[in-house]
Amino acid sequence: MKKNFSVSTALWTLTIKEIRRFLRIWVQTLVPPAVTMSLYFVIFGSLIGPRIGSMDGFDYIQFMIPGLIMLSVITNSYNNVVSSFYSVKFQKSIEELLISPMPNWVILLGFVLGGVARGILIGCIVFCVSLIFYPDFTVANPPLTILVLVLTAVLFSLMGFINAVFADSFDDISIIPTFILTPLIYLGGVFYSINILPDMWRNISMANPMLYVVNTFREGMLGVSDVSIYFALGMIFSFIGILTGSCLYLLNKGTGIRQ
């Protein structure tokens, strides 16, 4: 009487469902980052950039490109998972997942892969937009760039998942991105090198985790960084490990999803 359960089919189904979800609403998910980043490139890159001069030896617009790509990847991978998982809770379609034989790690991985797919897609879109404004851009270290892109998308998808687990209302899914994530990203070296800051603010900036993500990516794309790459990669891997453990603990315990 025993029936076989295919984990790979279940994971594939959930991942495709998640990807289909953000592609279906592409006007809300894919177009806005392209428009916003175009404005950044026009205003800060083409209009104000030449007056700023160079930053760490690069044209300002060139220096900004990795930061803006990271900004888009972080916010989109986070928002994808937090809004999708919270919607699933809100619509009660989480019951479809809980009743099914899918192990908790498959549920987590499916949502994270959805977030990663959107983050990477947005990253590629923003990179393509940047080439319109700076066609000569070349990537210094493609393997490191791709590695950091994927790790960042994973890291912030996991954060979005935890936010969604604890969220009880739509307000709860916008508080952290608006009041914590966005300020940390903007102050994490997207638009400037921390070397231009006074000592005190530079030291304070070193405590901002976004700084490591943005600078590791900048190392991959431009070959320059304000921080140690090995230390930064170690931090990213550690955070992914801690957050994965936390997500699985919350799912196993049923926090926010089981009565």
Place this chain on the structure above:
Amino acid sequence: MAFALEITDLKKTYPGGVEALKGISFAVNEGDFYALLGPNGAGKSSTIGIIGSLVTKSSGKVKIFDIDTDGNNEQAKMMLGVVSQEINFSQFEKVIDIVVTQAGFYGISKSEALPRVESIFKRLGLWDKKDVQARTLSGGYKRRLMIAKALVHEPKLLILDEPTAGVDIELRREMWTFLKEINKNGTTIILTTHYLEEAEQLCRNIGIIDGGKIVANTGMKDLLGSLNVQGYVFDLDSPLSEAPEIEGFPLKLEDPLTLIAAVNKDRSINALFEKLSEKGIKVKSMRNESNRLEELFIEMVKK
């Protein structure tokens, strides 16, 4: 005979101290059509929630086809289909995608799921609606979709939590026929419902839960057999001004054309017809005063 479901000393206390289940135990035979009844807040949905992994139990055992849900939850879940009380699918997806995706969650590939979905949709009258967005469906079709979703992985045990709540009589009857058919084909069914007529029509065995405890767990025939008095409603041919007096048959006039009789189990209703005829009272039609199960149910949960 093997049990499709075996529950032992199941307890659930919610945060805040509400004790929803106070150690219930019951078993459902394989192939059975079982009714789990109880008033609102009795513990039915908590029980179903625990079986379906939607609610975390405080203590106790749940076995599905002898598989302990604590030990091998994956195998147990493959055997189980649950139709929840509330709509629980994404309203913005196409009807067919919802069910194919649900099959995927059970490890069933799209190519394997599509023929099954076609068969279930045709049986439930959903085939014409397969490409519409779920949010555009009427309440009745949404219920059908819930059932289709629960059946796509061909569960051996199907639990329906008030599946016909809010659907019209025609659809309810259609669903009864469908459920009888899948039960006949070997699927064990557990049903909770507020329509006691539904339970009486469909189910062979019955459990009544009240205040977190099982107050009855028996065969439907045995339970109904325990009724001593049956009420009948007579629609009269011509109006009466007062209820006639007939020895051994208490009669009550509901309105000038409706007479209600209480007939003891050891008396023949033919005798009552004869007496009415002697008094020149003509009966046009007759029906049960109320659902028999309803009387017992009210009696049991009052205790």
